Amino acid sequence: xxxxxxxxxxxxxxxxxxxxxxxxxxxxxxxxxxxxxxxxxxxxxxxxxxxxxxxxxxxxxxxxxxxxxxxxxxxxxxxxxxxxxxxxxxxxxxxxxxxxxxxxxxxxxxxxxxxxxxxxxxxxxxxxxxxxxxxxxxxxxxxxxxxxxxxxxxxxxxxxxxxxxxxxxxxxxxxxxxxxxxxxxxxxxxxxxxxxxxxxxxxxx
Ligand SMILES: [Zn+2]
Numbered sequence: 001x002x003x004x005x006x007x008x009x010x011x012x013x014x015x016x017x018x019x020x021x022x023x024x025x026x027x028x029x030x031x032x033x034x035x036x037x038x039x040x041x042x043x044x045x046x047x048x049x050x051x052x053x054x055x056x057x058x059x060x061x062x063x064x065x066x067x068x069x070x071x072x073x074x075x076x077x078x079x080x081x082x083x084x085x086x087x088x089x090x091x092x093x094x095x096x097x098x099x100x101x102x103x104x105x106x107x108x109x110x111x112x113x114x115x116x117x118x119x120x121x122x123x124x125x126x127x128x129x130x131x132x133x134x135x136x137x138x139x140x141x142x143x144x145x146x147x148x149x150x151x152x153x154x155x156x157x158x159x160x161x162x163x164x165x166x167x168x169x170x171x172x173x174x175x176x177x178x179x180x181x182x183x184x185x186x187x188x189x190x191x192x193x194x195x196x197x198x199x200x201x202x203x204x205x
Contacts, residue, residue, distance in 0.1 A: 023069070027066060045085060049125065055183075059132055059204055065082075066083065069088070076124045077124070081128065109167075109190070111184045119184055120180075122183035126179020130175040130200065160174045163177045175196055
């Protein structure tokens with residue numbers, strides 16, 4: 001949970017669910033921009049980071065952002081305070097289209113008017129926020145979802161199903177998908193997603 005195996009895929013077929021994803025050729029976003037210019041993808045990653053900083057505060061700026069080879073199927077991964085965006089997918093102009101297909105399949109939350117890169121960044125930063133909130137409150141991700149469920153009178157087990165298919169994978173993914181849902185859809189996100197992110201905000205404030 002929250003390890004490097006926390007990956008997200010565009011569709012069931014592309015989902016990396018291995019328990020440990022090897023991270024190679026890692027480069028910070030800052031270095032990537034310096035070496036190859038601020039590509040559209042880098043702007044999108046920074047945009048998502050900046051928007052989430054407005055929402056969740058300064059803590060977001062302590063997340064390390066990088067691009068790396070994270071295996072053939074993962075779009076991104078998170079581990080130890082670092083978000084790894086896939087070298088392979090992040091620069092692919094078809095990524096937004098791929099995310100829209102995953103949305104149609106119900107596999108990921110709707111991405112609204114956001115790009116695929118923004119959606120994945122907000123998912124991975126959701127792992128970061130969960131990490132920080134659970135550490136601060138000394139609770140598990142399961143407990144965090146359980147607390148959020150009480151806010152809206154829903155059984156903890158029924159939270160994930162209203163967010164996305166991938167949210168059902170485990171509690172870490174429930175929270176990360178909630179983060180992407182709220183980022184992309186705002187007040188139109190699922191009540192479960194809003195409750196989870198409100199719980200995180202109240203712990204981190
Ligand atoms: Zn994830």
